[in-house]
Amino acid sequence: MLLKSLLPGRTATKRDLWALRDVSFAVEPGETAAIIGRNGAGKTTLLRLIAGVSRPSEGRVRVHGRIAPLISVGVGFHHEMSGRENVLVNGMLLGLSRRQVAQRFDEIVAFAELDDLIDTPVKFYSSGQYVRLGFAVAVHSDPEILLVDEVLAVGDMGFQLKCFDRMRELQGSGTTILLVSHSLHAVRLLCPRVLLLSKGRLVTDAPAETAIGRYHELLSAEPTHLGGAHDPVTALSRSVEGPDGPTHHPKRGDELRYRVELQFNQAVDSPSLSFQVTSDTGIVCYAMNTKPGQTWRRFEPGDTVELEVAFNARLGGGTYRLSVVVADRNAGKLLAMNVGEVPIYIAPRPGSLGWADLEATITAFGLELSEYDDLTLKAVPGSRVGG
Amino acid sequence: MTEVSELGAPRMVELTNRPDTRLSWLSDLGRHFDVLMVLARKDFHTRYKRASLGLAWAVVVPVFQGLIMAAVFARVVRSAGGHGYAAYVMSGMFAFAYFSQTLGAGVTSIVDGASLTDKLWFPRILLVTVPALANSVGLAITFAFLLAALPLLGGVYGIHLLLLVPSLLLLVSFTTALALVLSALHVYFRDVKFLVQAALMVWLYLTPVIYPISLLHRFAPFVIANPMTGIVALVHLATLGTSRGAILVPLLVSLGSTAVLAVVGAEAQRRHDRLFVDLL
Numbered sequence: 001m002l003l004k005s006l007l008p009g010r011t012a013t014k015r016d017l018w019a020l021r022d023v024s025f026a027v028e029p030g031e032t033a034a035i036i037g038r039n040g041a042g043k044t045t046l047l048r049l050i051a052g053v054s055r056p057s058e059g060r061v062r063v064h065g066r067i068a069p070l071i072s073v074g075v076g077f078h079h080e081m082s083g084r085e086n087v088l089v090n091g092m093l094l095g096l097s098r099r100q101v102a103q104r105f106d107e108i109v110a111f112a113e114l115d116d117l118i119d120t121p122v123k124f125y126s127s128g129q130y131v132r133l134g135f136a137v138a139v140h141s142d143p144e145i146l147l148v149d150e151v152l153a154v155g156d157m158g159f160q161l162k163c164f165d166r167m168r169e170l171q172g173s174g175t176t177i178l179l180v181s182h183s184l185h186a187v188r189l190l191c192p193r194v195l196l197l198s199k200g201r202l203v204t205d206a207p208a209e210t211a212i213g214r215y216h217e218l219l220s221a222e223p224t225h226l227g228g229a230h231d232p233v234t235a236l237s238r239s240v241e242g243p244d245g246p247t248h249h250p251k252r253g254d255e256l257r258y259r260v261e262l263q264f265n266q267a268v269d270s271p272s273l274s275f276q277v278t279s280d281t282g283i284v285c286y287a288m289n290t291k292p293g294q295t296w297r298r299f300e301p302g303d304t305v306e307l308e309v310a311f312n313a314r315l316g317g318g319t320y321r322l323s324v325v326v327a328d329r330n331a332g333k334l335l336a337m338n339v340g341e342v343p344i345y346i347a348p349r350p351g352s353l354g355w356a357d358l359e360a361t362i363t364a365f366g367l368e369l370s371e372y373d374d375l376t377l378k379a380v381p382g383s384r385v386g387g
Numbered sequence: 388m389t390e391v392s393e394l395g396a397p398r399m400v401e402l403t404n405r406p407d408t409r410l411s412w413l414s415d416l417g418r419h420f421d422v423l424m425v426l427a428r429k430d431f432h433t434r435y436k437r438a439s440l441g442l443a444w445a446v447v448v449p450v451f452q453g454l455i456m457a458a459v460f461a462r463v464v465r466s467a468g469g470h471g472y473a474a475y476v477m478s479g480m481f482a483f484a485y486f487s488q489t490l491g492a493g494v495t496s497i498v499d500g501a502s503l504t505d506k507l508w509f510p511r512i513l514l515v516t517v518p519a520l521a522n523s524v525g526l527a528i529t530f531a532f533l534l535a536a537l538p539l540l541g542g543v544y545g546i547h548l549l550l551l552v553p554s555l556l557l558l559v560s561f562t563t564a565l566a567l568v569l570s571a572l573h574v575y576f577r578d579v580k581f582l583v584q585a586a587l588m589v590w591l592y593l594t595p596v597i598y599p600i601s602l603l604h605r606f607a608p609f610v611i612a613n614p615m616t617g618i619v620a621l622v623h624l625a626t627l628g629t630s631r632g633a634i635l636v637p638l639l640v641s642l643g644s645t646a647v648l649a650v651v652g653a654e655a656q657r658r659h660d661r662l663f664v665d666l667l
Binding site: 061080 | 425429502504508
């Protein structure tokens with residue numbers, strides 16, 4: 001169905017930047033796979049190669065089937081043309097005939113919810129409206145292969161749900177879907193298989209939970225979170241340990257130990273240290289100060305202190321960052337945030353949402369269990385906006 | 388490398404670091420002919436849609452240019468006047484207006500089309516041919532105007548007017564072929580756009596649009612080597628029924644350069660087709 005192999009070969013000259021290297025995989029018809037990785041990992045480049053927009057400098061991309069374009073912000077539209085004209089051009093570029101586009105036109109506009117704006121040049125559209133129209137055209141062109149680049153992060157919540165439903169439908173009808181997304185919830189729910197890219201290389205090709213866990217290990221291996229010598233406080237080392245040793249994807253309710261060794265780079269009379277858990281959207285889910293009221297000794301530059309925080313991961317599903325906040329208690333000044341940051345990923349309890357795991361049980365009288373499953377799927381994708 | 392299904396869409400595409408083969412590139416091009424027509428129509432409409440005088444501008448602008456040129460040069464170059472001079476200037480001006488407008492839009496077409504090409508595959512050569520095709524509607528309108536006003540401009544109706552068809556076809560072909568080469572170059576060297584703007588100013592004066600070729604004795608080699616000379620001379624012949632100066636050699640230059648540029652341009656487009664996008 002779809003085979004890619006970018007084989008290693010001649011060495012790159014200094015000025016060459018390899019967006020992708022050693023990436024080999026095949027996706028079977030009807031399969032759904034997600035591509036995850038940090039910004040600049042090569043995710044979009046990979047989709048562009050598969051879309052045929054760009055060709056590889058080495059290796060081979062083989063695609064069987066009709067491809068709907070990369071759907072992302074600014075998808076193949078002509079800015080001066082109206083929405084109506086763009087639907088026609090776009091639909092035809094996707095392989096529909098003029099008549100087929102005309103037949104599906106009302107359906108497309110209704111799906112995009114752009115009835116009022118359809119005769120306005122698309123340059124006046126918001127980024128969300130842009131993506132809505134692009135997605136609508138693509139899913140109405142009977143694609144055999146759908147390439148989706150960060151759609152779920154752009155539209156409003158209502159539209160995200162609609163996209164999500166539509167992708168489910170296409171999955172059911174045998175469309176092959178490749179999804180690039182930072183929304184790990186969406187990835188987990190839509191894609192049984194996840195490809196993890198890092199710096200242009202395929203690191204992991206595995207079931208979703210495994211790959212997402214590995215992604216968090218990679219994130220924490222990045223030295224950038226440690227801070228530099230110019231910061232008032234830097235972390236020398238940090239780790240998270242679960243019941244089975246070091247981990248970045250603990251289970252819900254695991255007893256975890258977060259260890260961090262801090263070094264002071266400037267003299268602080270009475271520092272206050274707090275342990276903090278933040279969501280990937282920056283919300284503080286939990287914070288705990290070191291022994292409130294305790295007087296600390298003065299720290300000189302070069303002095304170190306080791307902290308160990310033991311806690312229970314009663315967290316909802318998602319990505320969290322464990323870190324330390326350092327303040328100067330006497331001066332009432334914040335010295336450093338997010339010191340010794342470690343990301344962890346916790347798989348959500350099926351059907352649950354949010355930052356806390358309250359272990360709720362629901363008894364819905366007169367409701368079948370299968371209906372409950374449907375409700376769950378519909379509730380989740382809207383939970384994370386942005387990426 | 389491309390298998391074709393019943394629907395006409397490619398069933399299997401294989402991409403390597405080599406360009407598409409000529410055959411698959413051409414068949415891909417053929418499949419996108421409908422899209423070209425739609426894009427050209429939209430291009431034509433958007434150009435005039437927002438202006439209150441609309442389509443009239445397609446005629447008014449070159450007529451105005453022609454009138455000024457004729458007025459100025461009729462005084463400066465005495466011998467330029469004479470019977471049918473107005474028709475001579477107008478027809479040449481209309482042809483040259485198409486050339487300069489289309490070349491200006493064509494050179495930047497691939498760079499300007501980035502928003503359309505960023506996520507979606509189609510042969511990029513389409514973008515270059517869009518202005519050539521869209522502007523040819525304007526060209527047809529200006530020459531329809533010329534035909535209607537021919538008696539007023541000092542021309543006469545006759546069989547020679549049929550020559551307008553091949554002469555305008557040659558004009559469109561040469562312009563498109565040159566745009567193919569320059570638009571590909573412009574992706575790599577963004578100076579091309581400005582060079583073209585500057586060159587077009589000089590080009591007009593090296594083409595016998597306003598004065599007869601015989602007046603340009605000192606620059607004659609440049610004028611004859613200029614492919615537009617033959618095209619404009621053919622347009623003059625078609626409009627007036629007589630040519631003012633040699634036509635055969637300039638015409639051979641035009642035909643030859645059109646053929647060479649078309650081949651070079653198409654090859655450049657094919658070879659760099661999927662590479663452009665990374666430079667936009």
